Amino acid sequence: MTPKLRPLLRGLPAYKPGRRPAPGQDLARLASNETPYPLLPGVIEAIAAAVADGNRYPDPAVEQLTTALAAKHGVGEDRVAVGCGSVMLVQQLVNIACDAGDEVVYAWRSFEAYPGLVKIAGATPVPVPLNGYEHDLDAMADAVSDRTRLILLCTPNNPTGPALREADVRAFLDRVSDDVLVVLDEAYAEFVSDPAAVDGRRLLAEQPNLAVLRTFSKAYGLAGLRVGYCLTGSPDVAAALRQVQVPFSVSLPAQAAALASLEAEDELLARVADVAREREPLRKALLDLGYDVPPSEGNFVWLPTGTDTMRVAGVFDEAGVLTRPFDGDGIRITVTTADDSARVIEAARTALAPTA
Numbered sequence: 556m557t558p559k560l561r562p563l564l565r566g567l568p569a570y571k572p573g574r575r576p577a578p579g580q581d582l583a584r585l586a587s588n589e590t591p592y593p594l595l596p597g598v599i600e601a602i603a604a605a606v607a608d609g610n611r612y613p614d615p616a617v618e619q620l621t622t623a624l625a626a627k628h629g630v631g632e633d634r635v636a637v638g639c640g641s642v643m644l645v646q647q648l649v650n651i652a653c654d655a656g657d658e659v660v661y662a663w664r665s666f667e668a669y670p671g672l673v674k675i676a677g678a679t680p681v682p683v684p685l686n687g688y689e690h691d692l693d694a695m696a697d698a699v700s701d702r703t704r705l706i707l708l709c710t711p712n713n714p715t716g717p718a719l720r721e722a723d724v725r726a727f728l729d730r731v732s733d734d735v736l737v738v739l740d741e742a743y744a745e746f747v748s749d750p751a752a753v754d755g756r757r758l759l760a761e762q763p764n765l766a767v768l769r770t771f772s773k774a775y776g777l778a779g780l781r782v783g784y785c786l787t788g789s790p791d792v793a794a795a796l797r798q799v800q801v802p803f804s805v806s807l808p809a810q811a812a813a814l815a816s817l818e819a820e821d822e823l824l825a826r827v828a829d830v831a832r833e834r835e836p837l838r839k840a841l842l843d844l845g846y847d848v849p850p851s852e853g854n855f856v857w858l859p860t861g862t863d864t865m866r867v868a869g870v871f872d873e874a875g876v877l878t879r880p881f882d883g884d885g886i887r888i889t890v891t892t893a894d895d896s897a898r899v900i901e902a903a904r905t906a907l908a909p910t911a
């Protein structure tokens with residue numbers, strides 16, 4: 556007899572990670588919004604030093620990093636919770652807000668991890684269709700019921716690209732009851748260049764029900780180390796996040812890598828600026844080819860290829876360009892370097908050619 560497992564597991568969407576190249580393959584790795592740049596030497600040294608201490612547990616309170624992040628963002632240390640990637644913090648947020656059957660409102664299509672994390676917690680997903688490529692904040696506010704405990708806003712929205720505007724988020728927060736936790740998932744915040752875009756940090760002081768998620772995975776290039784953090788309007792929320800955290804989930808090398816990356820921030824943010832500068836020319840080239848590409852504030856662009864998605868993704872694959880297709884919807888392509896952009900444009904051109 557096999558053990559009885561939760562029936563819910565059968566209906567769970569599988570998280571589909573981006574494809575990885577086989578060893579030696581020269582592929583443009585544009586499937587997972589990673590940075591193309593290697594770790595800085597100083598960061599590698601910090602990780603190596605931490606690894607040498609690997610017989611010891613990491614600091615469960617992540618004190619040094621918490622202090623550094625609080626100083627960087629100008630918030631109290633009691634409003635910072637560090638986690639094993641911001642994805643795990645999403646899980647913790649659901650766990651602190653929701654009992655079984657409570658509702659989590661989020662836009663769809665958005666970050667593919669949301670539905671699964673909500674369901675595993677026993678909460679009920681309430682996906683609200685995007686308006687075009689953007690969150691429909693009016694519809695999301697309308698979707699809030701007396702069972703709603705959590706709202707996830709993804710800005711810039713992964714995978715479609717647009718960022719929420721601060722004025723719109725303020726109006727949204729005015730409409731939502733203060734006892735509902737609202738999360739701004741700002742995984743791509745450092746890539747944003749639109750001055751009207753929301754920066755959740757500016758709203759935290761007046762908004763105890765707000766939490767802002769940031770990560771070291773994208774702009775800081777530490778996707779493999781797993782460090783993210785949450786800035787909270789209320790210290791109660793940060794304390795609750797710590798309460799439900801699996802002890803020691805932010806590893807010793809992860810803490811060291813994040814600290815060293817904060818110290819090398821200028822250099823890392825210069826890389827981010829390089830990537831952000833690649834974004835609009837790539838979009839323009841794809842628009843010129845005839846694709847309808849929404850403006851993006853992240854390190855990715857979205858090709859809304861609809862029912863043609865898997866065919867077009869196949870053409871990219873053949874061209875050695877790894878992308879993230881969402882069947883029936885579109886293709887997300889990470890923005891990296893001019894060389895990679897050239898490969899994307901070439902493959903996108905090939906995909907338009909009539910097949911014999």
Ligand SMILES: *Cc1c(COP(=O)(O)O)cnc(C)c1O
Pocket residue numbers: 588639640641642643666709713740742769770771772773778781782783
């Ligand atoms: C990449 C991404 C994250 C994941 O971040 P980790 O810190 O690597 O867990 C979270 N949210 C969104 C919207 C993302 O695209």
